[in-house]
Amino acid sequence: MINRLVILGATGDLNGRYLLPALTALRAAGHLADHFELRCADRQDQTAEDFRRWASDQLDLHAAREQREAGDAIAERAEYRQADATDPADLAALLAGDGPAAVYLALPPGIFPGTVAALRDAGLPPGSRIVLEKPFGEDLDGAVALNRLLAQVVPEQAVFRVDHFLAMTTVQNVLGSRLANRVLEPLWNSAHIAEVEIIWEESLALEGRAGYYDGAGALKDMVQNHLLQVLCLVAMEPPLSLGERDLRDRKIDVLRSVRPLTDDDVVRRTCRARYGAGRIADRDVPAYAEEDGVDPGRGTETFAEVVLELDSWRWSGTTFRLRTGKALGRDRKEVAVRFRPVPHLPAGFGTEAEPNVLRFGLEPEGMTLALTGIGAGSHVLAPVTLTARPAPSDLPAYGRLLLDVLHGNAALSIRGDEAEESWRVLEPVMSAWSRDLVPLVGYPAGSDGPAVVRGS
Missing domain, CATH: 3.40.50.720 (NAD(P)-binding Rossmann-like Domain)
Known part of the structure; x- marks a missing residue:
């Protein structure tokens, strides 16, 4: 050490x-x-x-x-x-x-x-x-x-x-939940899962970070690293071990399987936006372009959404939606795994069954599973939610990362080729955005943000 x-x-x-x-x-x-x-x-x-x-x-x-x-x-x-x-x-x-x-x-x-x-x-x-x-x-x-x-x-x-996302308890629970539970792993594929949303939306605005943020924007600040890393853990094949080589080999397999985006794909599958003046809770928030230290001419986005597909046996036909935004009306930080609807529902139920959704809360940490059961009336379907909270972590995320650094455990560190592949995935987006193929739209601070992209 x-x-x-x-x-x-x-x-x-x-x-x-x-x-x-x-x-x-x-x-x-x-x-x-x-x-x-x-x-x-x-x-x-x-x-x-x-x-x-x-x-x-x-x-x-x-x-x-x-x-x-x-x-x-x-x-x-x-x-x-x-x-x-x-x-x-x-x-x-x-x-x-x-x-x-x-x-x-x-x-x-x-x-x-x-x-x-x-x-x-x-x-x-x-x-x-x-x-x-x-x-x-x-x-x-x-x-x-x-x-x-x-x-x-x-x-x-x-x-x-x-x-530090990789050291968060619930991000680790994504691996534990799918790999250590027989009830989940057989369903963890495109035959059963329609879409995975990886979301980090926050009510926090710029908060004095213009020196860094205005030169990066939401795509580089969150999607290129944090959200792609979570995608790797959600979509990777089971590793032989949780050692640094096995875990990181499987993560890079995911990044290499991301289908390259054409300009047309970027237009249809991405969104960029930045917040205007508005109100969040009890405070007035100025427009991003009016924040101290911001260069309005840069066109820096504070909201980014990218819809990806993986060219792999397990995930062909599933969409992966990565979205992040600042100065929104509420905090939503989660991985939402949306299952396909049942292929057949017997006649006699009074309502349609809603598809199941498994949510991994990133902040606050927790897990919920949205199911369908019988409601108050006979044969009337109603939602049922199962909730779990992980035991409190003994160390904060940065504590676990520093401990790994001091001990030389690189399993939760990003390998060099992995860092390069992450940029390869988003380079078509960066290129198309720099040519204004996707317009920079606005949304009021405190709102739900711009409309989500179709993803097809």
Whole structure:
């Protein structure tokens, strides 16, 4: 296990909101050794004490209250240094010491190539690992180039392209539910499933993230990574094991089976939109184009929907709908597996049977199965819903990811060829959108968003 973590971009939202609380949870659970080192670096000129006060404030906001003692220990242990993440000399000084280090790039994706090149020139201690957040590259060519650069620094097994969705309890339950239950796996195919929806819709608006979001948009921010990763777990063939090779081999099989989209397909099967002024609950929300830091001329979308099909024996005839949006009237974050209707319903039932739907709630976590049963009257069909809640997780998603990084378990990390295939799937969409083949439509903040696409 590596006992040295270096966080670049340490004064950013990712570290304050997720990484420091995750380290607190790991310490509270006894996963970090007493000699664990935490080195934090950023361009800001501040003292170590200034940084510790900031870290303590972030933990007050985002860490569990019952872990306050562990949080104090993490904040006190954090060592801060001013450093340029693209300067080999600064990184060499930051990495000085005994033993390997895990270097976490909590940085804007555009800085990744310069930082990886600087790490190469600085010289990483043997056995070190590099951790990168999504999106991995800006497009397919960028992902290929970044993979080549990483290969000059560390072996593929030491590269962790993390996606915290893969560590969410309910996302893991997608695999457990279908692979460990005989009642589901025989039905997990196109003969029984008509459509799978993978949805991340949120009432949250831009919330000061224009610096990153306006250069990415909903397609790159959510669909290209998070939602495609969930698609892989839903659609993959049963792996021989949950080890990193077997699991990731089956995931890339799914991505390679996605039917390539033509321009006509993109026009019929995708939607892009951005929110206008509106009201969400008790607050007024300005139009996205009027948010601070937004360049209206970029045409950045805040809503994206893509309908895909897989060219495989198991899934031919099933559609996969990936949708995400901001500033909507309600939060809806789930995987909805929609089964086909029964082939025949005996005469005498007073109503038609609704198709069954199995829902995996991503946030909040949970599972529901919508069935049809007998209602109050004889032979009158009525909906019946079965609900389950998973046991509370012992660690937050980022806690599990960091623990995997420190232990060298890459099963939930994205392999290099997998990152490239994810871009291949969406490159036709990006190309068609850049040529305005699909218009950028609007929707009021607080609404249900634009109409869904037909998908055929």
